[in-house]
Amino acid sequence: MKAAGSNAISGLGPHGEKATPPERLSLSESEAAEAHRRRFEIAVVLHTTSSDWAKQQLAGIVTTLGRYSAAVVEVVDCNFDVVRQTREIERLTRYRPAAIVSIPIGNAEAADVHRGVSQAGIKLVLIDNVPTGLLPSKDYVSVVSADNFGLGQMAANLLSPHVPRGGVVGIIAYGVDFFVTNERDIAFRKWMAAERPDVAIKRDRFSTVEDAARATDALLRANPTMNGLFAVWDDPAMRAVKVMRERSRQIPITTIDLGNDAAIELARGEMIKGIGAQQPYDQGVAAAKVTIMSLLDRHTPPWVVLPGLKVTATNVVEAYQVVWHSPAPPELMKSRRNGERQG
Amino acid sequence: MTAKETTELQMPQRSKPRGGRPTNAAAALAMVPHRERVRAIDAERQSLATIFGILQARKTSTRQEIEELSGLSRAVVADRLATLLRFGLVDEEALGRPTGGRAPRLVQVKAAAGLVLVAVINESLLGVGVADLSGNLLVEHHEPIESNGGLNGMVSRLETLFDWLLEQQQGRRRVWGVGIAVPGPVEIAAGQRFGVAGFHFAPNREDMPLVERLAHRYQAPVAVRNAVQMRTLGELRAGSGVGADNLVFVELGREIVAGLISGGRLHRSAQGTAGMIGHTATGEEGARTCRCGNVGCLEAVAGVEAIVDDATHAAKEGRSRPLADVLASEGEVTVSDVGVAAQRGDAFSAELLSRCGRNVGTVLAGLVNAFNPSLIVLGGEIAATGEVVLAAIREAVYRRSHPLATRDLTIVRSQMGSSAELVGSAFTVIDDLFAPDFLYGWIAQGSPRKHPEVAELIARAEAKERHRHSKAPQPPAIGGPVDESAA
Numbered sequence: 001m002k003a004a005g006s007n008a009i010s011g012l013g014p015h016g017e018k019a020t021p022p023e024r025l026s027l028s029e030s031e032a033a034e035a036h037r038r039r040f041e042i043a044v045v046l047h048t049t050s051s052d053w054a055k056q057q058l059a060g061i062v063t064t065l066g067r068y069s070a071a072v073v074e075v076v077d078c079n080f081d082v083v084r085q086t087r088e089i090e091r092l093t094r095y096r097p098a099a100i101v102s103i104p105i106g107n108a109e110a111a112d113v114h115r116g117v118s119q120a121g122i123k124l125v126l127i128d129n130v131p132t133g134l135l136p137s138k139d140y141v142s143v144v145s146a147d148n149f150g151l152g153q154m155a156a157n158l159l160s161p162h163v164p165r166g167g168v169v170g171i172i173a174y175g176v177d178f179f180v181t182n183e184r185d186i187a188f189r190k191w192m193a194a195e196r197p198d199v200a201i202k203r204d205r206f207s208t209v210e211d212a213a214r215a216t217d218a219l220l221r222a223n224p225t226m227n228g229l230f231a232v233w234d235d236p237a238m239r240a241v242k243v244m245r246e247r248s249r250q251i252p253i254t255t256i257d258l259g260n261d262a263a264i265e266l267a268r269g270e271m272i273k274g275i276g277a278q279q280p281y282d283q284g285v286a287a288a289k290v291t292i293m294s295l296l297d298r299h300t301p302p303w304v305v306l307p308g309l310k311v312t313a314t315n316v317v318e319a320y321q322v323v324w325h326s327p328a329p330p331e332l333m334k335s336r337r338n339g340e341r342q343g
Numbered sequence: 344m345t346a347k348e349t350t351e352l353q354m355p356q357r358s359k360p361r362g363g364r365p366t367n368a369a370a371a372l373a374m375v376p377h378r379e380r381v382r383a384i385d386a387e388r389q390s391l392a393t394i395f396g397i398l399q400a401r402k403t404s405t406r407q408e409i410e411e412l413s414g415l416s417r418a419v420v421a422d423r424l425a426t427l428l429r430f431g432l433v434d435e436e437a438l439g440r441p442t443g444g445r446a447p448r449l450v451q452v453k454a455a456a457g458l459v460l461v462a463v464i465n466e467s468l469l470g471v472g473v474a475d476l477s478g479n480l481l482v483e484h485h486e487p488i489e490s491n492g493g494l495n496g497m498v499s500r501l502e503t504l505f506d507w508l509l510e511q512q513q514g515r516r517r518v519w520g521v522g523i524a525v526p527g528p529v530e531i532a533a534g535q536r537f538g539v540a541g542f543h544f545a546p547n548r549e550d551m552p553l554v555e556r557l558a559h560r561y562q563a564p565v566a567v568r569n570a571v572q573m574r575t576l577g578e579l580r581a582g583s584g585v586g587a588d589n590l591v592f593v594e595l596g597r598e599i600v601a602g603l604i605s606g607g608r609l610h611r612s613a614q615g616t617a618g619m620i621g622h623t624a625t626g627e628e629g630a631r632t633c634r635c636g637n638v639g640c641l642e643a644v645a646g647v648e649a650i651v652d653d654a655t656h657a658a659k660e661g662r663s664r665p666l667a668d669v670l671a672s673e674g675e676v677t678v679s680d681v682g683v684a685a686q687r688g689d690a691f692s693a694e695l696l697s698r699c700g701r702n703v704g705t706v707l708a709g710l711v712n713a714f715n716p717s718l719i720v721l722g723g724e725i726a727a728t729g730e731v732v733l734a735a736i737r738e739a740v741y742r743r744s745h746p747l748a749t750r751d752l753t754i755v756r757s758q759m760g761s762s763a764e765l766v767g768s769a770f771t772v773i774d775d776l777f778a779p780d781f782l783y784g785w786i787a788q789g790s791p792r793k794h795p796e797v798a799e800l801i802a803r804a805e806a807k808e809r810h811r812h813s814k815a816p817q818p819p820a821i822g823g824p825v826d827e828s829a830a
Contacts, residue, residue, distance in 0.1 A: 015760030016463075016470050016485035017727075024683055108481070132480050135582070135758040149486065177482060177511065186484060186507060193503070194489070299686055299729035301679075302760070 011149025011183055013303030014130040019147070020301035022286035027293065032068060035292050040070040042291060043092045045085060045102040049077040053257060053280045056324060057127065060284020061101060068292050073097055082106045086113040099123035099141075099291045107131050107177045115139050123294045125287055129179050136302035141294040144287040144304045148180045148256075151276035151308040152187025155254040158274025158310065159228045160196055162252035167227035168200045170219040172212055172240055174232050175205035181232045184256055188230050202226070212236030216243040228252050234259035234275070241271050258311055258323050260332070267316045267335035275316075277309040277323050388787040390415055391423050392779065395452070395786055398433060399777050403449040405439055424450060430789035432456050452476060457519030457790070458512060459772045460505050460561060463570055463764035464488075465526050466597070469497065470761045471504040473512055474769035476519070478580060482508055485761055498553065502560060519791050520776060521557050521565040522768030524573035528615040536775045537564040537800070552811070555804035564797050566771050569615055570764050573771065575602025576609050577763030578720050580770050583755050587718040591710060592757070593620070595703065595732075596723035597647045603714065621646065623706045645702040647678050647724055653695055654681045663691035682728025693731050700732040704739020711744040711752065722757035 009019040027035070042065055046054050062072050074092065078085040082105045092100055093116055100117050104110035104126060111131035117124040118139050126134075126143040134140055163169055171188060174181035185203075192199050202223050204215040212231070216239065220226060229251055231237035237255035244251055250271060255262060258277040265272040283306050294300050311319040317336055320328040328336075393413050398404055404412070410420050427433045434453045438446040454475040461480075463470040472483035484504060488497055509515045520537070554565045575592040578584040584592070590604040599621030603610040610617055621642030622635050631649060633640035643649060654676045658666035665684040670676050684692035707719065719740070725732055737754050744752075757763065775781060776791045785794035792798075 010487075012468065012485040012487065013760070014483065014485075015762040016468055017760055018679065020679070026687075028687065132483060133581075135762075136760075137756065138583075138758045182482065182484065182511070186486075186504070189503075189507070190486075190500075299682075302727075 009147045009150060009305045009307055010153055010187065011147050011305065013305075014132075014143065014179060015136070015302070017136075017301075017303035019303055019305035022144075022282065022289070022304060022306055024301070025286060025289040025293065025304065027068075027289065027296075027298075031293075031296050031298070034296060035068040035070065037069075038295070040065075040068075040098040040292070040295050041073045042070050042099045042101065043074045043076070043095070043097045044072055045076045045078065045089060045092070045100060047078055047080050047085075047103050047105050049075060052259065052324065053278065056280035057284040057287075059325070060281040060286075061288045062284075064285045064288035065291070068288075070098075070288075070292060070295075078105055080105060082109050085110065089113045089117060093117055093120045093122060096120070096122060098295055099125060101125045101127065101287055101291060103127045104129045104131050107179070108133075123291065125291045125294065127283065127287055132179075142290045142300045142302055142304055144283055144290060145180070145306070146278040146283060147305045147307050148183040149187040151256045151278070152184035153191040154276035154308055154310050155184070155230050155256060155274065156188045156191035156195070158276070158312065159230060159252060159254040160192075162273050163196070163199055163228040166198050166200075168202060168223050168225055169228040169230065170216075170223060170226050171201060171203040172215050172219070172229065172231040172236050173203055173205045174236075175207040175211075184232050199228075206236060209235050209239065212239040213243050216240040217247075220244075220247060220249065226251060228254075231255045233257050234262040237262055237272065238265070241265060244271060256308075258309075258316075258319060260329065263311075263316055263320055263328075264332050264335045266311065266313055267332055268338060269313050273312070275311040277311050277319055279306050279309065279323055281323075281325050282306055384787075387423070388783060390419055391426060391786045392783040394420065394423050395427060395432065396777070396779055396782060398450060398452050403437060403439070403451045405447040405449060407447070409450065430456075432789065454479070456517070457776075458509075458514045458517045459769045460508065460518055460521045460563075461523070461765045461768040461772075462501055462505070462521075463524040463573070463761050463768070464497070464501070465570060468761060469501060469504070470765060471501065471508060472762075472765040472769075473508045473514070474766070474773075476773060478766060478769045478773055480762065480765055480769070482511060483762060483765055484508075498556065502557075505557075505561070515561075518561045518563045520563050520772035521561055522573075522772040523553065523557070523565065523567045524570040524764040524768050525567055526570055529567055529569045530615045531568075531611055536778070536781060536796070537566045537772070552804075552807055555807045558801055558804035559808045562801055563792060564772070564775075564800055566768070566775065568768065568771055571600045571602045571618060572609055572611065572615075573767035574722065574757075574759075574763040575604060575767065576770055577759060577765065577767035578722075578757060579604050579607075579609075579767075581766045582757060582759040582763055583720045584718055587716075589714070589716045590718045590720065591707075591714065591716045592720045592722060593703070593707065593726075594723045595646075595721060595725035597642075599642045599646055599703065601710065603716075605714070620706055620710060623709070625702050625706065627702070641702060641706050645699040645725075650678050650681060650695060650699060650725065651676060654678075654692070657691050657695075663689055665689045666692065678724045678728060682731070685731045686729055696725075696728060696732040697735040699725060700735025701739045703732075704736040705743050707736065708740050708743030711740055711748050715748050717751055717753065719752065719754045720757050721754065722759075722763070726756050 044061055048054050065072055076088045085105050100122055104114055111133050124140040126140050128145045130143050173185045189201055204219045206212040206215040229240055231240050234255050234257040237253055238261045252273045253271050254274045256276045258275050262272055266275060286304050290300050309319050317328045394409055397409055397412050410417055432453060433450055435448045435450050437449040439449045454477040457476050459474045461472045461474055467488055468485055469488050470485040472480045474480050554567055557565045571594050578592050579590055584590045588607045592602040594600045601618035601620045622640045624639050625641050625644050627639050627644045629644045631643040632638055633643040654666050657663045658670040658676055666676050669680045681692045685696050741749050785791045
C-alpha cells in the first residue's frame with residue numbers, strides 16, 4: 001500500500017489508464033510561440049463558480065491560458081443543474097470556441113451533450129468526471145483530476161487511529177452516480193478492509209447536500225455505537241458535524257476538500273480529525289496546459305492526476321496556503337491557536 | 344418432453360393478471376387435454392421467443408411491425424406482449440413517428456430488466472463494471488491489483504467490487520450473467536455457452552473454480568473468456584471497430600497478441616490460442632530470450648520489457664538526456680516516458696519507438712496478407728505513446744503487404760482502454776442469453792436465471808462450493824461484503 005500523503009498516485013483512470021503527473025505536461029518555446037500566434041478562444045463550463053474550489057480552479061485555468069495568449073471567452077456557471085449544463089454546452093457548441101473545459105454534472109445524463117462537443121470539432125477537456133461511455137481521443141482530449149482513489153485511502157488512514165479495535169465506522173456516500181465520489185468510497189473501504197479488518201463498515205447515502213443530515217441521522221440511529229465517520233466531501237461532513245452536535249455526540253470524522261468550515265473544525269481539534277485536500281489551482285493550471293497542447297495537435301495523456309494533500313490539525317494553516325494560494329483567514333488562525341492551547 | 348419440463352412450461356401460466364383472473368389463453372388451455380396443452384404451451388413459448396428476438400434485433404418496433412415480421416396474428420401478438428410487459432422485459436413508453444394519425448407506441452426491450460456484471464483481470468489491473476442488456480456500461484472502476492493478496496485475495500476483491508456495484512445499482516436480484524476477461528487462452532468447445540465448467544483460474548488450482556464460485560454467489564451464469572478476444576469484441580461493438588466486418592485488434596504491451604474478427608464474428612480458433620503474433624520470428628537476434636524459449640520473437644524485441652530495457656540502458660549510458668533525467672528523478676523509465684521524450688524531440692527515444700513500430704508492422708503485414716482486414720486497432724501501453732510508433736507501424740504494414748490487401752485498410756489507435764474488455768465481456772454474455780435456442784429455453788419463465796441449463800449450473804456450483812468449503816476453510820478475504828443495513 002502506498003503511503004498516504006506521498007506524491008504517489010493510487011488510482012487508475014476511468015478506462016484503467018495509468019496516471020500522468022502534471023509535471024509531465026510541458027510546452028516547448030516554439031509551441032508556446034505558436035500558441036501566442038494563434039490566440040485561441042476557450043470556454044469554461046463549471047458546476048458552480050461560487051465555491052472556493054471552483055474559484056481556485058478557474059484562477060488556475062484563466063491565468064495559465066492568459067500566459068499562452070488564449071482568451072477565456074466565457075465562463076458558465078451551471079449551478080449544479082445538468083439540464084442547464086446541457087443547454088449551455090449546446091449553445092457554446094454553436095458558438096464554436098476552439099476548446100471547452102468542462103466538469104460534467106452527472107453520468108449518463110451528461111454524456112450525450114459532451115460527446116457532441118468533439119463531434120462538432122471542438123476540443124473538450126474534462127475536469128474530474130468522465131461520463132461512462134465517453135472515450136479519450138474520440139470524445140475528449142484528457143481528463144484532469146485529483147487522485148480521488150488516493151484521497152479516499154488518505155481519509156481512511158487519517159480516521160483509523162481514532163477508531164478503537166472492533167469499532168464501527170460509518171460512510172456518508174453520495175447517492176448519485178459520480179466517478180469522483182465512487183472512487184473515494186471504494187478506496188476508503190478498500191483501505192479499511194486491508195488495514196483495519198476489525199472495523200465494521202456501515203453506509204448511508206444522500207442524494208443532495210441537504211439530505212446528508214438525514215443520512216447521518218439514519219446512520220446514528222441504526223448504529224448507536226458508531227466510532228467514526230467518513231463523508232465523501234466537506235460540505236456533507238459539516239452537515240454531519242451539526243447533526244452530531246445536536247445529538248450531543250462526539251464522533252471523529254474525516255473527509256475530502258479543505259473548505260473553510262471544515263478547516264476551522266479541524267484546527268479547533270473538534271470532530272474533524274483529518275482531511276484529504278485537492279489542489280484546485282494546480283489542477284486548473286494542468287487543465288489549461290492540456291488544452292493548449294491539444295489545440296497544437298500534441299498527443300495528450302488521457303488521465304492527468306494531481307496527488308492529494310494530507311491535512312491534520314498540525315499542518316492545516318500551511319496546507320490552506322498551498323491549496324488556496326492565500327493566507328489562512330483570521331478565524332482559522334484563531335482556531336488553530338485555541339486548538340493548540342487545548343491540545 | 345418430460346413431466347418435469349411440462350411442469351416448468353406451465354410456469355408462465357402463473358403469470359396471471361395481478362387480480363388473480365387467468366388470462367384468456369390460460370383459461371382456454373385449462374379446458375383442453377394434456378398433450379394438446381403441452382403443444383399449445385410450446386407454441387406460446389415459441390411465439391414469445393420470436394417476438395422477443397425481433398425486439399432484441401430491431402431495438403424498437405410498433406405492434407404492427409411485430410405482427411408483420413413474426414407472421415403472428417394481432418391477438419397472439421397482443422397476448423405475448425402482455426406477458427412480456429408483465430415480466431418487465433419490454434416497455435411501450437416511447438412514441439414513433441405518426442403516419443397520418445396518432446403516433447404509434449414503440450415496443451422495446453427494457454435494457455434495465457437485467458444486469459451483467461463484467462470484469463477484466465490481468466497481471467497488474469482489476470477492472471469491474473456493470474452493464475445493462477444493451478451492453479452499455481452503467482458504472483466501471485479499475486484499480487491496480489495488490490500483489491500480496493494472492494489468487495484468493497484477488498477473487499475476493501473482485502467479489503467485493505461486484506457487491507459494491509450491485510449496491511450502487513440496487514440490482515442484486517437483476518443479475519442475468521457475469522462475464523470475465525482473463526489473460527491467456529481459454530479453450531471453448533464448439534457451441535459452448537457461458538462459463539467453461541470447471542475453469543480454474545490458474546493451472547492446477549483446483550481450489551479456485553472461478554466460474555462456480557461466481558455462479559454460486561450471484562446465482563447467474565458466468566462466462567470466462569480470453570481478455571484479448573474480449574477486447575477485440577469490445578472494439579467491434581462499441582469502439583473504433585463499429586461497422587467493421589473484418590478487424591484485427593493488436594495489444595502492444597508486455598505481450599503482443601492479436602484478436603481477429605472475421606465476417607463480423609470473433610474468431611475463437613481451435614484451442615483459443617489464435618493471435619499469438621508476439622511469438623513470430625522477426626529475424627532480429629537480440630540478447631533477450633522470449634517467454635517461449637526462442638530468441639528473436641516479436642515480443643522479445645518490441646514488447647514493453649524490450650523497450651524499457653533499451654531505454655534504461657540508454658539513460659544509464661548517457662545516450663538520452665531526457666531519459667537520464669527521468670531515471671534520476673523517478674528511479675525507473677517507463678514506456679510512457681519514452682513516448683513523451685520522443686514527442687519532445689529526443690532522437691534516441693524516437694528511433695527506439697520507430698524500430699519497435701517497424702518490427703510490429705512487418706509482422707502485421709504478414710497477417711494483413713493472410714487475413715485482409717479492413718481495420719487494425721492498436722491498443723496497449725506502446726500504442727498509447729503517440730504518433731511515432733503508429734507512423735512506423737503504418738509505414739511497415741503498407742510497405743510489406745500486398746497493395747490489394749491494404750487498399751482500404753485503416754490503422755487506428757484504440758480509445759477504449761480496459762473498458763473494451765468490459766464491453767466485450769458484457770456482449771459475450773448478452774449474445775449467449777439472447778441466442779435463439781437459449782432464449783427459447785427461458786423466455787416463458789421471464790428470466791434466464793430460470794433456464795434449466797442455468798439452474799443446473801448453479802446447482803452444480805453450489806455443490807462444488809459446499810464441497811470446497813468442507814475440505815478447506817477459506818482464508819480471510821480482502822474486504823468482505825459491506826453491511827448496508829443502515830442504508
